[in-house]
Structure formats: structure tokens, C-alpha cells
Amino acid sequence: MIVLRLLFRLLFRPLVRGHEHLPRTGPVILASNHLSFIDSVVLQLVTRRQVHFLAKAEYFQGTGLRGRVIRWFFTATGAVPVERGTHRAAQGALETALGVLADGKVFGIYPEGTRSLDGRLYRGRTGVAWLALTAGVPVVPVALTGTDRLQPVGRRLPRPHRVTVTFGPPIHGNGQPKSGPARREVTDEVMGAIQRMSGQETAPDYNSAPLT
Template identity: 50%
Template sequence: MWYLLFKYVVIGPVLWVIGRPRITGMHHIPKSGPVILASNHRAVADSFFLALMVRRRMTFVAKAEYFTRTGLEGWLMRWFLTAVGQVPIDRSDADAAAGALRTAERILREGGIWGIYPEGTRSPDGRLYKGKTGVMRVALMTGAPVLPVVMTGTERVNPRGSRRLRFGRVGITVGAPLDLARFAELAQDQRVVRAATDQLMAELHRASGQEYVDEYARRDHPAAV
């Protein structure tokens, strides 16, 4: 109930006015059944605009830090993120991260939509960074289709370091499912998972036009402050 309330009554109307979002490729998203939407990541608002424009309910993973803040503000943040379908992922501990991926597997096996940012964090400088392999590990284990998603304009509507939204134009492009057939039989091989991840990032690079950086995005990057 809270998800729909936030989407259509509380937050959605504001996002429509501020970002004037438009989406193409919606027909690639199946009306039912599991699917992974793997997107580039330009701003915190990416998740909100994507959830607004996709008709089906989505579940994302969010930084665990958002769920561990103290006081009234921390409680409100946890309640809000849970209400809008986000689950925490601790990026500092491999076992905790594996737990988040197990949660993603459960979401998909129940026929849901899992939204994920393969870069693992927002781009610190507008470029596209090397993808982490978790998304493709889950995809190959569950057989869920992976749709590359390109977000544009959110970095202007929701600038890094600012809590205020600015007027702009948000674009969302949903691509066709990736062909992962050649990887399926060797899904446990880390080199195969890496190759599948690189294919995903190559498609995001092609569709977004962002400059590609063959290294992981760092949260301590000077531009990330």
C-alpha cells in the first residue's frame, strides 16, 4: 500500500513536475515474471524516476548506511526506503553482500522485478565505470532476463551534494534483453560471469554514450564529495 501511495500520490506528482520524465522501450519489460533492470547510475533520484515510470512494482538494493542512521531522521529514512521497496546491501563485507544477492534471487524466483546498478555506486564524474559481477551471477543462476537501462538527466535534476531538486528533463531507455545463452552452462565459472558482466557494461556504454572507465568507481573519488 505504501509503495503505491508514494508512487502515485506523495512523490510521483512532484517528480512528474520537476523531471518531466519520459521512457522508451517499455515493451521490453514483461507484464509478469522475473526480470532484472540493470541501469547506469547518475543520481540518487534514479531509483525514484525508474520506479515511477515502470508500471510493475520494483525492488532495489540500497546502501546499508541509509538504513543505519540514528535518531528520528534515521528512523524516517529506514521507514521510507522499506516502504518504497528498497533492501539494504553492505558493500564492506562479502558475506553481507552475498545476503543481499540471495534476497535478489528470492525476489526473482517470486516473479518480481529487481533494479540494480552494476557500477555499485553513483558515478562520481559522469563516466561509466566497470561493473561488479553480482548482477550477472544472479541472472545466470535464476535465468531471469537482464534488460539494460540508461538514465539521462537525473544528474541535473538531482545534483550530487544537493538535497534540492531542480527542474529538468529525465529520460529512461529500456533495452532489449541481453542474449546470455552462451554463458548459461558455465554460470559457476567466475571468468564467465565476468565476461557476461562486461557484455552488460558494453551495452550500457553503447546506449548511454558515456565515457567508459575500466576500473571500479571509488566512493572516495574527489569528485564524489
């Protein structure tokens, strides 16, 4: 991972701002906008601590050389396999995330749920607030810019383009995780911070683009 970080910085020269807002130890949630498939890789390579993201279980089940390479990559980048597609699977994913936080680690999440195909920032889903309130951990908002040009939708490999990663001050939520208003308030605060850092136009609805 150290070699990958050095190569990434050398080849793509990412601009990283506000890294001091990420606690050096202890559980924390990174909540980011989502513009490209490569977003999770970028966050992993510019962050001093390993970031754990949820990834489709299929990425860990491939066979042959390609399957082994994909499995190695997602394992090396701290991805956590989860099943998708049902309400029970969604709840299981949240509980898996709680386990990551209980271990004192960094958990990464995209409150929009999936990539923005038009560059706008969509309404955040309240899972991020449920995690923060249930685990009692801070949320550090993150704004990515340029990753949609680094690896546009439909492109298999990245191309040279500089990206900017901005970390905002931690947000500490108040209220109970079962309280809908509390979850909505924390989520909107997180999304507002992301918008101010990214400068994206906001969309009033939830994103319904295909899942990554």
C-alpha cells in the first residue's frame, strides 16, 4: 500500500486539504460525495489511515487469475464484503460497518448511495447518521473533485488528471439513532458540508443511478 500511495502521488499529484481534520486514532466515519468508481481508491491512497469500504461480495468470489487479482486488490484496500439487493442485506451492511467502527477503524461511506452521473450532489440517505448516532462516533465530511475526469463512467482505466480531496471538520451528531428527525438533521449537515467544499450543484432528490 505504501508503494501504491507513492506511485499515485507521483503520477497524479493529488491536492489534499484539511487532512488534519481526520483523527489519527479511534473510530471515525468518512462521508464523501461520489463521482467515479475510483473514488474509494483515491480516498484510500491519500489518507494516512486505512479506510474500510463495503464492497459487493462478488468481488471476493472470482476465480482464475483475474478473480485472484481482484480479490487481492479489494482485500489490500480494506474493503469489506457484503451481500446486496434486499432490505435484510442493507441492514446487515450497516451492522458490518458498526463492527468496523467498534474495532476503532475508519469507515468510508457515500451518503448519496451511488455515483452521480451528472455531477450534481444528490440528497443524502440517512444511513450515515444512523451509524454515527448508534456508534457515537464523529463524521468527517469529504469532498472529491476531478475523479470523474480521472476515471469517467464507462472507462476501465484511469487517465492523467489531477484530483482534489478536501476533508472538513468533524461533525458530532446529537439525538437517538431511532429518531428520524435526528438522522435527517445529521445527514443534511454532512451533505451541506460536502457541498460547500465541492461547490457542486445540489439535486433535490435521491440518486437512482445504477449501483457501483
